[in-house]
Amino acid sequence: MTVTPASPAPAVHAKPARAVLDALESTPSGLTAEEAARRLESHGPNRLPAPERPSVLRRILGHFQDVLIYILLAAAVLKALLGDWIDFGVILAVAVINAAVGFIQEGQAEKALDGIRQMLSLDAQACRDGEWAMVDAEDLVPGDVVRLRSGARVPADLRILEATNLQVDEAALTGESVPSVKQVDPVEHDAGVGDRASMLYSGTIVSAGSGIGVVAATGSGTEIGRIQQMVSEADQLDTPSHASSRSSGRCSRGASSGWPSSCSWWATWCISSRGRT
DSSP states (O other): OOOOOOOOOTTGGGSOHHHHHHHTTOOTTOBOHHHHHHHHHHHOOSSOOOOOOOOHHHHHHHTTOSHHHHHHHHHHHHHHHTTOHHHHHHHHHHHHHHHHHHHHHHHHHHHHHHHHHHTSOSEEEEEETTEEEEEEGGGOOTTOEEEEETTOBOOSEEEEEEEEEEEEEOHHHHOOSSOEEOOSSOOOTTOOGGGOTTEEOTTOEEEEEEEEEEEEEOGGGSHHHHHHHHHHHHHHHSSHHHHHHHHHHHHTTTOOOSHHHHHHHHHHHHHHHHHHO
């Protein structure tokens, strides 16, 4: 089975509600159970994929897989062979601290990813075969029509079809502490996420009123799925080992930066100073 993550139609927030329904081949009465099952088979479940996590040992060793660390460890071995144990300890400490900070940063990124997945709703009230019923949020598909009331967590990215005094807490996405007022009317094509009053986003919470919306995106195709991807990439890009690689590449141009390189220069200075004494 080939699963294709559902992505929202281009500028779905800027289209009239009827046009969005037509694009999703749905109706105000939602989908039939048979059609929902077919789309679930095609798009896959409405959940964020859990990233593959290497073992703790592999994660630790991964922070030693860097040219700069190789040089430091080689220098440490050389100093040990010469019996210069103080310099050996200084160099080894730099390499170990670099790996420790990188390991901690990766742990923080993993906690952030876990927190994002915990924001997802467990169930939803969807209209199937013309009747409202509670379904697992993971079974929602593009084109499903969902009803929400105050206190409910939005189970997927929705284009609003009906809204009655609807306000939503979107702090998880926008950082805004004030609930956003929602509407049926479309908004500007270039509106940011926080200004898309015609949309409800997965993981946000209805703080007042009620509304009905059609599912426009599920799983990794949602805004919260995009945020998860960004956090996952930051996990790979911002660790000290990667920073040291970039810094060592800039050293030849006189633009080295980042604490791992600073530690390396400090260790080199200590060694050279001891050589002069």
